[in-house]
Amino acid sequence: xxxxxxxxxxxxxxxxxxxxxxxxxxxxxxxxxxxxxxxxxxxxxxxxxxxxxxxxxxxxxxxxxxxxxxxxxxxxxxxxxxxxxxxxxxxxxxxxxxxxxxxxxxxxxxxxxxxxxxxxxxxxxxxxxxxxxxxxxxxxxxxxxxxxxxxxxxxxxxxxxxxxxxxxxxxxxxxxxxxxxxxxxxxxxxxxxxxxxxxxxxxxxxxxxxxxxxxxxxxxxxxxxxxxxxxxxxxxxxxxxxxxxxxxxxxxxxxxxxxxxxxxxxxxxxxxxxxxxxxxx
Amino acid sequence: xxxxxxxxxxxxxxxxxxxxxxxxxxxxxxxxxxxxxxxxxxxxxxxxxxxxxxxxxxxxxxxxxxxxxxxxxxxxxxxxxxxxxxxxxxxxxxxxxxxxxxxxxxxxxxxxxxxxxxxxxxxxxxxxxxxxxxxxxxxxxxxxxxxxxxxxxxxxxxxxxxxxxxxxxxxxxxxxxxxxxxxxxxxxxxxxxxxxxxxxxxxxxxxxxxxxxxxxxxxxxxxxxx
Numbered sequence: 001x002x003x004x005x006x007x008x009x010x011x012x013x014x015x016x017x018x019x020x021x022x023x024x025x026x027x028x029x030x031x032x033x034x035x036x037x038x039x040x041x042x043x044x045x046x047x048x049x050x051x052x053x054x055x056x057x058x059x060x061x062x063x064x065x066x067x068x069x070x071x072x073x074x075x076x077x078x079x080x081x082x083x084x085x086x087x088x089x090x091x092x093x094x095x096x097x098x099x100x101x102x103x104x105x106x107x108x109x110x111x112x113x114x115x116x117x118x119x120x121x122x123x124x125x126x127x128x129x130x131x132x133x134x135x136x137x138x139x140x141x142x143x144x145x146x147x148x149x150x151x152x153x154x155x156x157x158x159x160x161x162x163x164x165x166x167x168x169x170x171x172x173x174x175x176x177x178x179x180x181x182x183x184x185x186x187x188x189x190x191x192x193x194x195x196x197x198x199x200x201x202x203x204x205x206x207x208x209x210x211x212x213x214x215x216x217x218x219x220x221x222x223x224x225x226x227x228x229x230x231x232x233x234x235x236x237x238x239x240x241x242x243x244x245x246x247x248x249x250x251x252x253x254x255x256x257x258x259x260x261x262x263x264x265x266x267x268x269x270x271x272x273x274x275x276x277x278x279x280x281x
Numbered sequence: 282x283x284x285x286x287x288x289x290x291x292x293x294x295x296x297x298x299x300x301x302x303x304x305x306x307x308x309x310x311x312x313x314x315x316x317x318x319x320x321x322x323x324x325x326x327x328x329x330x331x332x333x334x335x336x337x338x339x340x341x342x343x344x345x346x347x348x349x350x351x352x353x354x355x356x357x358x359x360x361x362x363x364x365x366x367x368x369x370x371x372x373x374x375x376x377x378x379x380x381x382x383x384x385x386x387x388x389x390x391x392x393x394x395x396x397x398x399x400x401x402x403x404x405x406x407x408x409x410x411x412x413x414x415x416x417x418x419x420x421x422x423x424x425x426x427x428x429x430x431x432x433x434x435x436x437x438x439x440x441x442x443x444x445x446x447x448x449x450x451x452x453x454x455x456x457x458x459x460x461x462x463x464x465x466x467x468x469x470x471x472x473x474x475x476x477x478x479x480x481x482x483x484x485x486x487x488x489x490x491x492x493x494x495x496x497x498x499x500x501x502x503x504x505x506x507x
Contacts, residue, residue: 163484167370177370179339181484192317193330193489201488220499233495235374243374245495247488 009064009095012036014054018109020076025050028074034058036067039084045275049078053279060088063095063125070102073109073138080112082277087115091123092160101130105138110208110269113142114262116280117200117251122149122184123159134170139208141265143258145251148182148189151199160184168207168241175239176205195247198230202254204244204261205237208269212240215268219244222260229253255280282426289423293416294433296440300387300412305380306445306505308493313449314500317493324446325460327489328439332464332471334486336373340381340413341434341475342483343368347417348427351402358405361414368411373487374494376507382409389415396422431472439464445505 013033018025024047032038035058041050054069061067073079089097105111111132120126132140144164148157166178188194195201206215219234219242230248237243244261246254259276266274282290296302309327312318318327331337343364350360372378389410393403399422406414413434420430443457452460497507 165484174366174370177367179371179484180487181334182486183334187330188334188486191326191330191489192312193327194334194486196489231492233374233492233498235376235491235495235498237375238369238378245488245491247492 009062010035010058010067012056012065012067014038014067014069016052016070017072017074018050018077018079019074020078020109023048025077025079027052036069044277045272049080051080051082051277053082053084053277055084056087060090061097061099061126062090063092063097065097067099069100071104071111073103073105073111075106075108075135077106077109079110080114080277082279083115084279085116087118089118089120089124089126089162091121092125094125096125096127098126099128101128103130103132103140105132105134105140107135108137109135110139111142112262113140114258115144117145117147117255119147119150120157120160120162122155122157124157124162125160127163127165129165131167132169134168134207136171138170139269140168141206141208141262143202143204145202145254145258146200147251148184148195148199148201151249156189157182157184157199158186158189166205168205168237168239170207170239173239175207176237176241176243178203196231198247198249200230200246200248200251200254202244202246202258204258206242206261206265207237207239208265210240210242210265210268212236212242215242215264218264219261222264223257232257282429286423286425286429290420290425290429290433293419293425293430294437296437296444298388298437299391300384302384302437302441303444304505305384305441305507306449306497307377307380307442307507308490308497309442309445310449310503310505311493311497311500313446318446319450321452321456321460324443324450324452325463328442328460328464329467331490332435332467336377336485336487336490337435337438338471338475338478339371339483339485340368340438341431341471342478343411344413344417344420344434345427345431345476347414348421348430349417351418351421357402361402361406361418365406365409365411365414368413369409371483372411373491374498376494376498380507381411381413385410385412385415388412388419392419392422398422428472428476431475432469435468435472439468448504
């Protein structure tokens with residue numbers, strides 16, 4: 001069922017607080033306001049990791065919408081968050097759509113933020129801000145995958161504006177600040193300096209318990225082991241963070257690389273085999 | 282601007298400034314190897330895109346903020362430390378971050394040697410110091426006009442990358458001067474835009490530069506450090 005907004009635009013909210021109760025990660029408090037919702041948590045990997053699937057019940061974001069998500073992971077909780085479907089950012093009527101996400105990850109808690117891809121329609125005006133605050137031994141593994149324009153039908157992102165700001169803090173020190181900006185026009189779409197004609201981009205970040213140089217070599221190998229269509233690279237952020245970037249033509253290609261990197265992360269940081277959420281299939 | 286200020290600006294933006302700028306290509310070495318940049322037009326076009334949408338805008342905007350912070354005595358220290366840490370977090374790759382740190386530290390040391398009064402603020406900022414921060418401090422200290430300072434910053438960046446292009450592509454010295462002359466219109470437009478950017482607007486379209494710089498970090502043969 002498609003929900004309809006009260007006024008002309010949505011002011012959605014999602015607030016989740018997790019805690020570790022005797023080795024099991026549980027939702028301590030949940031609050032949601034349409035069009036954001038969460039499905040009942042599930043535990044395909046055991047009680048210690050809570051898988052949470054959020055969904056946007058109105059189908060997509062339009063200009064004027066403002067969605068606010070706030071996550072709190074209390075000490076020793078482990079959470080994997082994903083979305084039920086690809087997000088859509090529709091062409092704008094001139095107003096900006098916004099999404100603001102804050103996550104606070106306490107000591108020895110681990111957040112995995114792995115939403116499905118986002119399709120930014122031609123003419124969309126969108127701004128996203130995400131701020132992650134990590135305590136001393138907290139970890140964060142996250143990604144974002146975007147398609148600019150409905151390229152399957154030949155649409156290019158040549159009007160509108162997209163921004164995505166991401167900040168990672170540890171103990172009140174700013175480790176990583178990503179200020180991505182894409183003003184829609186023919187030259188940013190085609191020039192090798194910007195998209196280079198590739199409609200799909202993605203980035204992945206990993207702040208955990210890693211030997212950074214070795215991890216960079218391994219994650220690079222996961223990319224180069226296969227025949228690839230797109231372009232990608234890996235580098236080191238401050239505070240021993242690992243960053244991947246991709247631009248190419250295929251959501252599947254970047255998603256597969258990121259999932260392999262996620263499996264490597266689980267093996268490397270926790271000695272576990274990762275079980276992917278069913279909604280990804 | 283006085284003659285003395287003009288001389289200080291020329292000194293700051295001179296390629297002879299001993300900060301090692303000539304050893305960095307900011308991804309051009311990889312782009313030339315990949316034949317994405319192979320002639321005068323392609324080099325010009327890359328620089329033009331950087332000036333319009335790229336990370337040099339953010340970098341120069343941070344230089345402007347360091348300059349303004351230096352002239353606000355009450356909050357000078359806090360603001361300079363804030364923007365220095367912000368820029369370390371915003372640099373796209375390890376190589377680009379280390380470039381800014383190495384050049385910034387060299388320039389700050391040089392400034393303290395020329396103007397011993399700057400020792401206190403240099404100590405407050407500590408190590409690492411990013412290049413635009415040191416440059417902004419120097420320009421503010423010598424009371425150079427901010428618009429002229431921004432032009433000087435962009436011009437020295439452009440000159441340096443054209444110099445890298447001359448060695449890598451390769452291009453002739455006269456061709457290099459043509460690029461420098463042709464780039465003046467987008468450079469001046471970028472200067473005007475940068476001076477009006479709000480903090481919230483700081484951002485860049487950086488996939489091309491970032492992926493090139495990441496690839497350069499593992500490029501087999503390298504003449505340049507970025």
